[in-house]
Amino acid sequence: MKFASEFRDPKLARALLSAIAEKADAIGATREKPVHIMEICGGHTHSIFRYGLDKLIHEGIEFIHGPGCPVCVLPRARVDECIELAERPEVIFTTFGDAMRVPGSTKSLIQAKADGADIRMVYSPLDALELARRNPDREVVFFGLGFETTTPSTALAIQQAAREGLPNFTVFCNHITVPEPIKALLDDPYMMLDGFIGPGHVSMVIGIHPYDFIAQDYGKPIVVAGFEPTDLLQSVLMVLTQIEQGQPRVENQYGRVVPENGNPVSLAAIEDVYEKRPSFEWRGLGEIDASGLRIRPAYRAYDAEEKFGIGYAVGRREVPEVEGCAxxxxxxxxxxxxxxxxxxxxxxxxxxxxxxxxxxxxxxxxxxxxxxxxxxxx
Known part of the structure; x- marks a missing residue:
């Protein structure tokens, strides 16, 4: 399979593993004193385990799994608010499939659907727009969820709804941004991190320079990586090389997809539709300043929080974690x-x-x- 098989070449993978082992030995990495490399993106975590990289790599390299899964960092309170919206008789609630089984404090969206709520899985916010056109007597709410990867498509849908003047389409905005939680982790005195594998899909939108602070302010290397096994192995080697040289910087291993300065069309749509929230709650991390996005006043008519009086529009709701859940x-x-x-x-x-x-x-x-x-x- 062209553009995939060449990044899964066993011979190349073995060569990279050998180079990583030499570099790890050179910097004194051992099982007892490993180099801790955090892969920020959940997609990278799955690739590491799918291809067994955690077992093949030098014993002095330890992967730390970061908060790069946007569904995972969603507090239970926000799931509860989704269900409250979905259970309104006038609402058609639309969402990506990944959010359907996320448990709230009493049930998940898929359980609410089984109980009779009109919840529909969509592949794009444009699907939700089409539902609004076809159901003018219903309120269609799209669950805007994800990092900078999915943020532009939601913004473009809001712009389109504004151009058409659709009165029955809104977005429950839970879009979040990557750099701020990384800073929160680096500010945690108990975190032991030596370097980062940066998210590929997010960086396709924002470019690589939003991560400059990691190297400049904290002295940690970061390499934006692709998702194939040799992508990840090469990225680990690049991180180790930076550590050996004592020259932390931002590098782009995923240059075939990620432009240095991001996607200008996507960035323009984000800037037009959203503004930073003062703070946003992350599961496991608590409130992080300026880490969430909200819809600008110019597009308030398409903001489900404002229209239905829910979410941060009426104040943050406290929902405790499940006892014993870590x-x-x-x-x-x-x-x-x-x-x-x-x-x-x-x-x-x-x-x-x-x-x-x-x-x-x-x-x-x-x-x-x-x-x-x-x-x-x-």
Missing amino acids: CGQVMTGRIKPTQCPQFGKGCTPETALGALMVSSEGACAAYWQYGGARSAAE
Whole structure:
């Protein structure tokens, strides 16, 4: 398969693994004193386990799984608010499929759908726009969720709704941004991080310079990476090379997809439609300043928070985590999923207590599916 098979070449992978081992030995990385590299993106986490890179790589390299799954970092309160919106008789609630099974405090969206709420899975906010056109007597709400990767498409849908003057289309905006939680992690004195593998899809939109502060202010290397096994191995080698040289910087391994300065059309749409929230709550990380986006006043007619009086428009709701569930510690890389007391016991894909077990980018799902943890738990 062209443009994929060449990045899964076993011979190249073996050469990269050998080069990583030499570099790790050169900088004194050992099992007892490993180099901690955080892959920010949940897609990278799944690739690492799918291809067994965690088992093949030098024992002195430890992958730390970061908060790069937008569904996973969503607080339970926001899921509860989605369900409240969806259960209004006048509402057709639309969402990407990844959010359907995320548990709130009493149920998930898929359970609310089974109870009779009109909840529909869509592949694009444009699908939600079309539903609004076809159902002028219903309120169509789109669950705007995700990092900078999905933010532009929601912005373009809002712009289109404004051009058409659609009165029955709104967005429940939960879009979040990547740089701010990285800073929060780096400011945590208990975090042991030596470098980062940067998110490929997010960087396709924002470019590589929003990460400059990681190298300049914190002295940590970061390499924006692709998702194939040799992409990730080459990125690890680049991080180790920076550590050896003592010259932390931002590098772009994924140059075939990621432009240095991002996508100007996407960035313009984001700037037009959104503004920064003063703060936003992240599961496991708490409130992080300027880490969420809200719809600008010029597009207020398309803001579900304002129209339905929900979410941050009326104040943040406190919903405690499930007792014994360590999602926050897993999300911030403090522990591995298998160290959570609920993993494989109270929390499985069928009885998930947290989004990390049901999301396609969740670290717990990766361990369950690829890491041999399922058989161990059973």
